[in-house]
Amino acid sequence: xxxxxxxxxxxxxxxxxxxKDVSLxxxxxxxxSILGANGAGKSTLLRCIIGFQQPWSGKVWIEEQGKRYDSxxxxxxxxxxxxxxxxxxxxxxxxxxxxxxxxxxxxxLGLFQKPGKEDYELTDDILQEMGIYDLKNRPxxxxxxxxxxxxxxxxxxxxxPRIIVMDEPTNHLDYGNQQRVMDIIRKLSAKGIAxxxxxxxxxxxxxxxxxxxxxxxxxxxxGAAEKIITEEALRNLYQMSVHMVYVPExxxxxxxxxxxxxxx
Amino acid sequence: xxxxxxxxxxxxxxxxxxxxxxxxxxxxFSIGSGRFDIGPGxxxxxxxxxxxxxxxxxxxxxENVIFSLRLPRVLAAVMIGAALSLxxxxxxxxxxxxxxxxxxxxxxxxxxxxxxxxxLLGLSQLGIQVGAFCGGLLAVSVAVMIPRIVGRNxxxxxxxxxxxxxxxxxxxxxxxxxxxxxxTELPIITYWQLGSLTSVMWGNLLYNxxxxxxxxxxxxxxxxxxxxxxxxxxxxxxxGHNAVLIRYAVIFCATVLTASSxxxxxTVGWIGLVVPHxxxxxxxxxxxxxxxxxxxxxxxxxxxxxxxxRTTMNAEIPLSILTGLIGAPFYFYLLIRQRMAVV
Numbered sequence: 203x204x205x206x207x208x209x210x211x212x213x214x215x216x217x218x219x220x221x222k223d224v225s226l227x228x229x230x231x232x233x234x235s236i237l238g239a240n241g242a243g244k245s246t247l248l249r250c251i252i253g254f255q256q257p258w259s260g261k262v263w264i265e266e267q268g269k270r271y272d273s274x275x276x277x278x279x280x281x282x283x284x285x286x287x288x289x290x291x292x293x294x295x296x297x298x299x300x301x302x303x304x305x306x307x308x309x310x311l312g313l314f315q316k317p318g319k320e321d322y323e324l325t326d327d328i329l330q331e332m333g334i335y336d337l338k339n340r341p342x343x344x345x346x347x348x349x350x351x352x353x354x355x356x357x358x359x360x361x362x363p364r365i366i367v368m369d370e371p372t373n374h375l376d377y378g379n380q381q382r383v384m385d386i387i388r389k390l391s392a393k394g395i396a397x398x399x400x401x402x403x404x405x406x407x408x409x410x411x412x413x414x415x416x417x418x419x420x421x422x423x424x425g426a427a428e429k430i431i432t433e434e435a436l437r438n439l440y441q442m443s444v445h446m447v448y449v450p451e452x453x454x455x456x457x458x459x460x461x462x463x464x465x466x
Numbered sequence: 467x468x469x470x471x472x473x474x475x476x477x478x479x480x481x482x483x484x485x486x487x488x489x490x491x492x493x494x495f496s497i498g499s500g501r502f503d504i505g506p507g508x509x510x511x512x513x514x515x516x517x518x519x520x521x522x523x524x525x526x527x528x529e530n531v532i533f534s535l536r537l538p539r540v541l542a543a544v545m546i547g548a549a550l551s552l553x554x555x556x557x558x559x560x561x562x563x564x565x566x567x568x569x570x571x572x573x574x575x576x577x578x579x580x581x582x583x584x585x586l587l588g589l590s591q592l593g594i595q596v597g598a599f600c601g602g603l604l605a606v607s608v609a610v611m612i613p614r615i616v617g618r619n620x621x622x623x624x625x626x627x628x629x630x631x632x633x634x635x636x637x638x639x640x641x642x643x644x645x646x647x648x649x650t651e652l653p654i655i656t657y658w659q660l661g662s663l664t665s666v667m668w669g670n671l672l673y674n675x676x677x678x679x680x681x682x683x684x685x686x687x688x689x690x691x692x693x694x695x696x697x698x699x700x701x702x703x704x705x706g707h708n709a710v711l712i713r714y715a716v717i718f719c720a721t722v723l724t725a726s727s728x729x730x731x732x733t734v735g736w737i738g739l740v741v742p743h744x745x746x747x748x749x750x751x752x753x754x755x756x757x758x759x760x761x762x763x764x765x766x767x768x769x770x771x772x773x774x775x776r777t778t779m780n781a782e783i784p785l786s787i788l789t790g791l792i793g794a795p796f797y798f799y800l801l802i803r804q805r806m807a808v809v
Binding site: 252 | 705
């Protein structure tokens with residue numbers, strides 16, 4: 203499996219592009235984290251990649267078993283292969299967790315079909331795996347932010363996609379739940395499900411490793427995480443002093459925001 | 467409410483059975499009551515007579531009253547109550563807003579304008595019904611076009627478009643009422659706006675009933691899909707690449723339901739707002755369970771209201787007066803209960 207984004211450009215008005223010529227490739231089990239300042243257009247980029255928003259120019263497709271599925275012309279197959287986890291939000295109606303998660307089966311069901319026994323069994327299995335099976339009859343809005351996040355990820359997994367796109371999956375979560383989501387992402391990757399996500403935390407991108415993209419000034423610089431995430435790049439991106447320190451106990455570099463010492 | 471609570475814990479099937487039973491009982495009671503009283507036993511016998519051929523122990527008159535007057539009227543109440551409640555529930559799902567009523571996109575006000583124009587032109591009952599149907603569809607078509615013209619095809623835009631069309635239509639209606647003849651035309655328009663089932667006959671029941679039943683079936687078949695439309699627009703797209711198409715199909719069917727109902731009964735308020743709300747409190751927002759229950763509860767509600775309307779006083783009370791008098795306080799009660807429960 204391979205998700206290919208080729209020379210994607212987007213603009214709200216005719217002349218100034220929000221970003222242009224964005225290209226990236228995510229392969230089976232790969233992780234790609236996208237960093238960028240507020241308003242850089244990260245969410246818009248994801249919405250264009252999943253085919254919800256029309257880019258100005260460029261193409262997105264998924265190669266699977268020797269076949270190519272375009273985001274527009276093969277929308278049905280494309281939506282079966284790609285799962286989407288939106289930013290945390292309140293829903294106007296509070297479905298039970300089980301009713302909510304089983305909706306992930308929709309791309310595989312016919313128009314007038316409803317989920318059957320196997321769909322509910324798969325749902326229950328995933329809920330077990332995510333450790334939220336006991337909550338299955340609770341209304342989704344009564345759950346904590348972390349549990350809601352897990353339910354939304356569970357819905358994407360139930361869809362059995364080859365790649366999951368997550369828009370700021372750790373937003374509004376406490377410290378522990380942020381790390382839990384990171385571990386879920388690594389588990390997905392180990393299982394061969396690719397993950398493309400946006401985040402505001404450089405340390406998360408370093409922890410997840412693999413591929414990172416920095417969306418800045420309308421262009422995306424992407425490559426291996428350790429090559430892309432440098433002090434200079436982060437200073438440029440966030441307009442503040444940032445230090446990268448190697449922590450031997452962690453076996454990786456850690457990004458420290460602000461000044462190191464009073465006199466620095 | 468306590469009995470209801472016990473049934474709620476018994477699950478969806480128990481609630482559904484309870485309301486089906488209430489609907490059946492109310493149907494028999496309603497057919498029997500009126501200026502010419504018929505006992506419930508006789509009602510059941512007379513209704514079964516054409517099928518089972520039970521021996522006649524009742525008067526010819528009772529049979530006549532039932533088959534030519536009461537039965538079509540009761541069927542109309544059941545069908546319109548069900549249709550308005552179903553389209554209300556569907557609109558509330560599709561627009562992701564529990565405060566949306568079936569006339570959101572201007573169906574009712576458009577139908578009112580269509581009917582009033584026909585009344586002004588002095589057309590027959592049939593002409594008025596056709597006018598109402600066309601007016602309703604026209605209003606919704608305009609409302610659906612507005613987001614496309616503006617170039618932002620979102621749910622919020624559609625709701626705003628409904629407000630524009632609804633506002634414009636009620637001003638048109640104001641003009642029509644202003645120029646209408648106060649002795650002859652104005653009372654008809656006013657009476658029509660308040661809703662009534664006095665003009666129900668087998669004929670108009672049949673040709674308005676067919677589109678209602680057809681569209682209701684489509685919506686009931688689509689009901690699990692409708693759940694997905696209740697998520698954010700991006701999620702709806704990702705869980706079904708044809709979400710926009712399904713949304714418009716549901717809006718179209720709900721509009722036909724409302725417009726066809728308005729053709730028979732004039733505008734009847736509150737049902738599409740209050741009944742789905744109550745049903746959602748009992749079985750939750752999942753359309754899989756919500757829509758069938760809303761159908762049965764809506765039918766029961768309008769049947770009760772129509773029976774009251776034709777039996778309590780010498781003259782018939784217009785339906786919207788009763789649905790408002792019962793529906794508004796009941797809605798208030800539901801909101802209080804909802805605030806106390808965590809929903």
